[in-house]
């Protein structure tokens with residue numbers, strides 16, 4: 001254990017880095033999942049709140065419209081009453097008839113406004129019910145966001161310190177690797193979602209049949225031999241390009257042969 005990392009064969013250096021990277025990824029995945037869940041719940045809440053704002057604007061318009069109609073109806077009532085007073089003091093039939101025509105016209109207008117007012121009131125009521133329903137949904141969604149935010153906090157507490165430690169360890173393990181090898185590793189890691197390396201799997205020792213643990217293709221004997229005899233060389237799968245490695249047990253039993 002006191003041997004410095006730079007003294008280890010390349011294969012072991014790479015595997016140490018790979019293993020730490022895997023652990024970092026697994027830990028980060030837990031945190032990322034919690035963050036994704038919270039973001040999704042927050043997006044839903046934002047959408048509901050936006051719908052709430054739109055509904056509230058509609059409600060205000062509908063209420064203002066209903067109030068305008070109410071004022072118009074009241075003003076027509078006043079005018080009808082005024083004309084009726086004039087009719088009571090009319091001095092001729094002609095004057096009386098003229099006033100009556102005016103009153104009837106006003107009454108017809110009033111009837112239209114009454115209908116419109118009923119429609120407007122119904123709309124206000126419907127919007128009130130809709131607003132209540134939406135408010136309830138928003139409250140429920142706020143609880144979901146709260147819960148998801150708590151889970152993020154828990155994941156951060158649980159993972160946070162350990163993750164930073166592990167990341168530092170992984171970065172230290174990357175130190176002895178050359179920039180070219182790091183580049184190859186990172187590119188494969190990106191392609192295979194963190195699975196830059198693949199273990200070789202023994203299918204049949206007598207017939208020297210080994211497959212790539214990443215893509216399950218049969219490996220040429222030379223690749224297997226290179227892994228055992230040239231631990232300072234990068235050996236990759238000819239099919240999927242993943243960097244191959246041999247488990248300690250298999251290496252020992254093959255070396256003993």
Ligand SMILES: [Zn+2]
Nearest residue numbers: 212215237240
């Ligand atoms: Zn492969």
